[in-house]
Amino acid sequence: MNEILKCTGLSKRYGSVQALNRVDLTVERGKIIGILGPNGSGKTTLIKLINGLLTPTEGSILVGGEAPGVETKKIVSYLPDNSFLPSWMTAEQIIDLFCDFYEDFRPELAYEMLDRLGVSKTTRLKNLSKGNKEKVCLILVMSRNAQLYVLDEPIAAVDPATRDYVISTIINNYNPEASVLISTHIIADIEPVLDEAIFINRGEIVLHKTVDEIREEKGMSVDALFREVFKW
Amino acid sequence: MTWTLDKSRPICPQICEMICASVASGEFSAGEKLLSVREIALLAGVNPNTVQKSFEELERRGVIHSVRCSGWYVNENTSAAVEELASLRIKKTEDYLAEMAQLGCSSEEVIEYIKKCQGGTQ
Numbered sequence: 001m002n003e004i005l006k007c008t009g010l011s012k013r014y015g016s017v018q019a020l021n022r023v024d025l026t027v028e029r030g031k032i033i034g035i036l037g038p039n040g041s042g043k044t045t046l047i048k049l050i051n052g053l054l055t056p057t058e059g060s061i062l063v064g065g066e067a068p069g070v071e072t073k074k075i076v077s078y079l080p081d082n083s084f085l086p087s088w089m090t091a092e093q094i095i096d097l098f099c100d101f102y103e104d105f106r107p108e109l110a111y112e113m114l115d116r117l118g119v120s121k122t123t124r125l126k127n128l129s130k131g132n133k134e135k136v137c138l139i140l141v142m143s144r145n146a147q148l149y150v151l152d153e154p155i156a157a158v159d160p161a162t163r164d165y166v167i168s169t170i171i172n173n174y175n176p177e178a179s180v181l182i183s184t185h186i187i188a189d190i191e192p193v194l195d196e197a198i199f200i201n202r203g204e205i206v207l208h209k210t211v212d213e214i215r216e217e218k219g220m221s222v223d224a225l226f227r228e229v230f231k232w
Numbered sequence: 233m234t235w236t237l238d239k240s241r242p243i244c245p246q247i248c249e250m251i252c253a254s255v256a257s258g259e260f261s262a263g264e265k266l267l268s269v270r271e272i273a274l275l276a277g278v279n280p281n282t283v284q285k286s287f288e289e290l291e292r293r294g295v296i297h298s299v300r301c302s303g304w305y306v307n308e309n310t311s312a313a314v315e316e317l318a319s320l321r322i323k324k325t326e327d328y329l330a331e332m333a334q335l336g337c338s339s340e341e342v343i344e345y346i347k348k349c350q351g352g353t354q
Binding site for chain 1: 237239240241242243244270273274276277278279280281282
């Protein structure tokens with residue numbers, strides 16, 4: 001089975017607000033894909049549906065051939081857009097917690113990355129800076145040996161040097177069986193590592209292409225195309 | 233070698249060009265083992281699939297070849313890389329001439345400008 005994610009006619013309404021409108025999307029294994037769209041376009045809604053935090057109003061969503069649930073959570077590693085960790089714990093304690101939670105968690109990898117980025121293991125999260133807190137979250141998520149990584153705004157708060165490290169972590173962790181979905185609007189930094197770009201606007205996918213196709217056809221970078229498509 | 237990429241062009245052909253140039257110039261010698269796909273992806277900061285695709289393209293063009301369970305090697309015969317580089321140089325020159333023509337400059341005048349610039353840097 002080569003597709004890790006398949007959405008068919010996926011819609012989500014919040015009251016009168018149509019957040020996603022009949023989205024059809026197939027993601028193959030071994031790809032790094034950017035979900036790109038302006039604020040309020042439906043990126044986080046799509047991601048929450050993938051993780052079973054929301055249920056579709058209409059349509060279906062399959063992760064590794066199954067509807068989101070206990071089984072899919074074993075193979076999906078999810079970085080939410082806001083901090084999800086108890087702030088009174090230290091990185092060390094949280095690594096222990098993740099070891100208990102996820103069979104595929106690799107603590108040695110997490111410790112290695114924490115050392116590399118110089119984040120203290122024994123400081124409570126609430127005493128870390130915003131950027132360092134984000135690093136801890138990302139390290140935890142990338143330390144799992146998952147089949148689908150879903151990263152919601154992974155690089156928003158970190159400095160440019162750390163952004164480069166995050167990107168090299170994604171490349172280094174690349175495995176042909178796993179896919180990475182990254183939602184962001186900081187496109188320039190991540191576009192060299194993407195296979196495909198999905199442009200999403202007002203709940204609809206307006207473009208889904210490989211990034212080299214975009215550069216070939218339009219003669220511009222993905223960042224430049226984004227600025228053109230979503231110009232005010 | 234340095235991996236400087238132009239983000240407004242497809243990355244795959246750019247990697248092909250850089251490797252051809254390095255083989256043609258002798259920076260990578262005939263029969264030499266190349267860095268792995270992942271190592272190049274990390275150095276260049278690009279997607280490993282893109283590097284893989286570039287390698288496959290270069291194999292089709294007769295510049296490099298893969299050895300099962302070992303990696304990628306430069307071909308013993310580097311004439312394909314030399315030819316690729318030559319046609320790339322011609323293409324770049326044509327592009328430049330076309331740009332200069334747009335600025336209302338004939339080929340003869342371009343030659344004058346080139347001489348002038350060289351004079352300036354010496």
